[in-house]
Amino acid sequence: MRVLRGINPLYLAFMLVSFVSGVAGALQAPTLSLYLTREVAVPPFWVGLFFTVSAVAGIVVSMLVAKRSDSMKDRRKLILFCCAMAVANALVFAFSRHYLTLITLGVLLTSLASVAMPQIFALAREYSDREAKEAVMFSSVMRAQLSLAWVIGPPLSFMLALNYGFVTLYLVVGVMFLITMLLVGFTLPSITREPGLMQSGGMPVSGWRNRDVRLLFIASVIMWTCNTMYIIDMPLYISSTLQLPEKLAGVLMGLAAGLEIPVMLLAGYLAKRIGKRNLVLIALAAAVLFYIGMVSLTSRNALLYLQLFNAVFIGIIAGIGMLWFQDLMPGRPGAATTMFTNSISTGMILAGVIQGVLSEQYGHVSVYWLALVMAIVAFALSTRVRNA
Incomplete structure (x- = not known):
């Protein structure tokens, strides 16, 4: 592969930082709903509210930090x-x-912490542009490191939480972020940047007025709402409704993340050949099949097999979705990326509210019925977006 030619220490440093910080996030996120349910002893609605407040805070903080990041000499x-x-x-x-x-101080710290990963990717893009590297493949390989981190993180998260307790789990998370700090400080380069591409830090009006961008944004919000509802609800659904071992949730997340790696790299290879629009439609078709399986299949093996469809869904939209936004907004990659990340955050907000209400009022399986309907709607909307 071309991306592997001319490997240098800085390239490897970016990969390592992406992986280590990804593991830290993958340790914390999968068991958060269990942590709130068991350790903090709150009902499902308050679990969903926590995720919603976190998402809202994340949007606000990211918008504020985006402006600051563009004026800093050293990212x-x-x-x-x-x-x-x-x-x-x-x-x-x-x-x-x-x-x-937790919902005040914890959410504030979480919001500030969540800015680290986008800034790492921003620094990586600046580095690839300066060194004339292929930015798409460079970003794809870095994203693959995150997927690899999610292969390791969720099973390890459940193992630590269930066998050693949440204190041990979060102390390990803290150590991982300390290691990330050392890697960033001693291995990543300082790059002089051109004027920032995301001056507003939010959704550009001109982008929203573009019909194709608007439709894609709505479809993307729906996609990420479905995925986030699944992430929030699945550990509880596995343990309380299906009466399966709690550690299975970590295995499912890790398996999906592992399968996403080849899907993500293959999607990057096929993007120029079959088009980003067609790839996203394939991803949404896989999502429909995945949620059909979630409402109709209950065995351990069936849930494991279903992760293939989940991996195709997330592996494609996580990378190709952002690139499709950039194609629809030529010359404005920063604004396009902001719209993509805002669609993820908006989906998280909606998912937190919807999952909490549905699971408490109608049971956990209702979450997946709604996700199925929403995936079909997202597919229909995406068919109306042009292939730039």
């Missing part, structure tokens, strides 16, 4: 600050079981 300082907030956040979750503290 690494911001990444280091965010990683330090991640360490503090891990300590809060390790030693506090007070819901109000």
Whole structure:
């Protein structure tokens, strides 16, 4: 592969930073709903509310930080600050079981910590542009590191939480972010940047007025709502409704992440040949099949096999979705990327509310029935977006 030619230490450093920080996130996220249910002892609605508040805070903080990041001479300082907030956040979750503290201080620290990964990718894009590397494949390989991290993270997360407790889990998360800080500080380059591409830090009006961009944004929100509802609800659905071992949830997440790696790289290879629009439609068709399986199949093996469709769905939209936005907004990659990331955050907000209400009022399986309908709607909307 061309991306493997001329490997240098900085290239490997970006891959390692992406992987280590990805593992840290993959340790914390999968068991959060179980943590709130068991350790903090709150009902499903308050679990969903926590995810919603986190998403809203994440949007606000990312918009504010985006403006600041464009004026900083060294993006690494911001990444280091965010990683330090991640360490503090891990300590809060390790030693506090007070819901109000977690949904205020914990959410604030989480929001600041979540900025680190986009900034790492922004620094990587600047580095690839400066070195005349193939930015698409460079970004794809970095995203593959995140998927690899999610192969390892979820099973390890459940193992640590169930066998050693959540204090141990969050202390390990803190150590991983400390390692990330060291890697960023001592291995990543300082790059002089051109004027920022995301001056507004939010959704550009001209992009929203574009019919194709608007339709894709709505479809993307729906896609990420479906996926986030699944991530929030699945560990609870596995244990409380299907009466399957809780550790299976970690295995399912890890398996899906592992399958996403070849899907993601293959999608990057096929994008120029069959088009990004067709790839996203394939992903949504896989999503429809996945959620049909979730409402109709209950055995351990069936759930494992279903992860292939889940991996095709997420593996494609996570990378190709962003590139499709960029194609529809030529010359404005920063604004296009902001719209894509905002669609993810908006989906998280909706997912937190919907999952909490549905699971508490109608049971966990109702979440997947709605996800099935929403996936069909997203497919229909995407067919109306042109292939730029």
